[in-house]
């Protein structure tokens with residue numbers, strides 16, 4: 001057996017010497033039927049620049065971002081959905097394991113060269129340049145009552161569409177999008193302001209982010225399916241009131257140089273919804289409002305423009321909060337909360353901070369926390385007590401996640417780092433993911449902060465004091481500044 005291993009190793013060496021385009025001695029592991037390649041190793045051997053943020057679990061290779069536990073990979077203009085998430089441990093070996101062969105499509109895009117994986121020999125080879133383009137022409141035409149976006153396809157594809165304002169999603173099964181031909185199309189349109197691309201093995205998906213003046217979208221198939229026309233109907237308005245001017249940043253402040261300028265702070269709950277109630281009757285809604293007000297002041301001093309979803313003790317519907325954030329053109333959304341648990345014994349034990357991003361597939365514990373935070377929806381008039389995200393909402397979320405999952409995870413990573421070693425302990429790893437409804441529809445990096453357990457004796461006492469709230473605020477500011485650089 002030992003000899004067999006040595007022989008195989010020699011054969012690998014010989015093979016890689018013979019064919020120069022085979023990447024030699026790659027770390028490849030197999031688990032069940034799935035093969036994984038060590039991402040750090042692959043990037044190194046392909047001589048690609050990379051940054052590895054172990055705390056946040058993010059690997060950046062050139063301009064692609066990979067996140068542990070996530071199947072989403074974003075590059076500058078396209079997001080890829082892998083059939084299997086990136087793993088941290090395969091067969092007891094720790095690294096940054098990328099599933100094969102699906103991950104190679106991302107590298108192909110970055111290198112502009114095809115990569116092939118032969119599962120029998122467990123080898124990756126760099127191939128000849130070949131062009132893949134299934135949408136070969138795109139044209140936008142203005143009409144009296146709207147616009148027509150016409151796509152010419154290389155062959156007919158099964159096309160599915162889904163419309164839920166402000167998203168119009170077109171999915172072409174089996175197609176590959178070359179996003180370069182869509183350059184500037186959104187700039188020419190008066191009815192949508194952005195196109196988001198998601199590419200996976202099975203389909204190419206494009207989403208039009210519609211403006212408010214778009215009323216209806218329809219898909220027309222022509223030319224036996226080789227031409228697709230997306231008809232966008234303009235809303236007919238009589239005499240429209242002038243749109244309110246965009247808010248100007250305060251004159252005295254110097255804008256931070258980074259891309260983060262406007263920060264939306266969302267103090268959770270409020271009014272008839274007290275949130276969790278802790279020791280000595282301390283209410284979550286009061287703690288997070290106090291922290292939110294302090295945070296606004298300190299961030300403004302640093303030159304940021306800051307908006308609060310509430311600055312009084314008022315009830316605001318969950319879905320309205322991220323909508324406000326998007327309308328205000330926020331660059332970052334942070335929803336402030338305190339954690340809570342039932343039962344005397346557990347209340348003595350459960351303590352610490354944790355930062356959440358919006359994503360499916362969290363632990364049962366995290367899902368329970370999301371359900372508790374989603375309960376506010378039961379207090380909204382005319383709505384049944386639904387506390388989980390619906391399938392239609394998850395479809396919409398694909399777009400939001402495609403654009404902001406990595407940035408949100410990065411922000412959560414900075415928050416964990418800033419809170420680590422402070423007065424509050426770290427709950428588990430300090431970062432988690434679940435279906436928090438207050439984060440749905442925030443088209444920006446978004447995090448929900450659980451700032452300690454209001455039900456824990458020392459966490460609760462800390463949250464009740466000015467000193468505690470000041471420390472929390474300072475740590476939040478530190479993380480936001482680190483993220484904005």
Ligand SMILES: [Zn+2]
Pocket residue numbers: 268269275276284336337338373
């Ligand atoms: Zn809450």
